[in-house]
Amino acid sequence: MTIGIFVGACDKSDHVVALATFLTRLEEKVLIVDATTTRRIGTEAGLLTQSQQPIMHWNGYDVLSGAISWDDMIQLLERHGSSLDTYEHIIVDxxxxxxxxxxxxxQIDTRLLVQTMERYSLQKNREWLQAFQQQYDGDEEFEFVPVILRSLMPDDEFAFMIEWYYSIFEHRWARECIAIEEDERNWTARMSDYQDGQLQASNYPRATKRAWRILTEHFTGKLTERAWKQCLRTPKKGRMKHVAL
Known part of the structure; x- marks a missing residue:
């Protein structure tokens, strides 16, 4: 079982859903925990409109929405006869x-700090890191994977980000920054996905798919070309139905 957490004051939902989709296409059992204040993934899955239950099966993976803490997440799963051990991958947003x-x-295997280069996102993440440092006083040094969304100059932005967080960040960065480059084709493809009800990876630019592969390999380890093509291949069945658990 692997547990990954996406933290950051920006909308990460598209990339969390893409990751869950790829892992599902590898026939892995996946749970997304939407623990954001906006609950965007939970809303899209229909949890706020079609069911009073906090967990639902959607497009091949399970979505849990409304958890405000780790303990709350565990309790909600147990209430529905499930647990973290039920899944091969848990993705927390x-x-x-x-x-x-x-x-x-x-207990978390992969920690991803996600931001855009907008001032609000950077400032909120700085506040988040300060709160994290105050809470965690252990000797163990954690690794965080930096993720930049809507990136224009990835190398320059990564260098700026490290400097911006330097005085308050006492852990370590992963060597490779994952940058999702700004490209209007991402938005167009996302709108198409929303209409189709599933991810059509072929509609996204190559740079986005390269970044998604790096992201996926943080959960799976190195993928063969054959396995990655399996991740990108869209099932022919069409939209999978919502199933309340």
């Missing part, structure tokens, strides 16, 4: 600085 306590942070 949150903008809450105190979603995990210090011991729970140690």
């Amino acid at each position: 949150t903008d809450r600085a105190l979603f995990c306590n210090a011991q729970q942070w140690k």
Whole structure:
């Protein structure tokens, strides 16, 4: 089982959904935990409109919405006869600085700090890191994977980001920054996905798919070309139906 957490004060939902889709196409059992204040993934899955339950099966993976903390997530799963051990991959999307306590942070395999280069996103993430540092006083150094969305100059932006967080960041960055480059084709493809009800990777630019592969390999390890093509291939069945659990 791998657990990954996306933290940051920006909309990460498109890329969380893409990751879950790729893992599902590898026939892995996946849970997305939408622990954001906006609950965008939960809304799209129909959790706020079609069911009073906080968990639903959607497009091949499960979505849990409404958890405000790690303990809350566990309780919601147990209430529905499930647990983290049910899944091979758990993906948490949150903008809450105190979603995990210090011991729970140690259970997470992949920690991704996500931002755009907009001032609001950078400032909110700085505040998040300060809150994280105040909460976590352990000796263990954690690794964070930097992710930049709508990037224009990835190398320059990564260098600026490291400098921006330098005085408050006491852990370490992964060597490789994942940059999703600004491209209007991403938006067009996303609108098409919304209409079709599933991800059509062929509609996205190559740069986006390259970044998604790096992201996916943080959960799976190195993928063969054959396995990656399997991730990109859209099932012919069409939209999978919502199933309340």
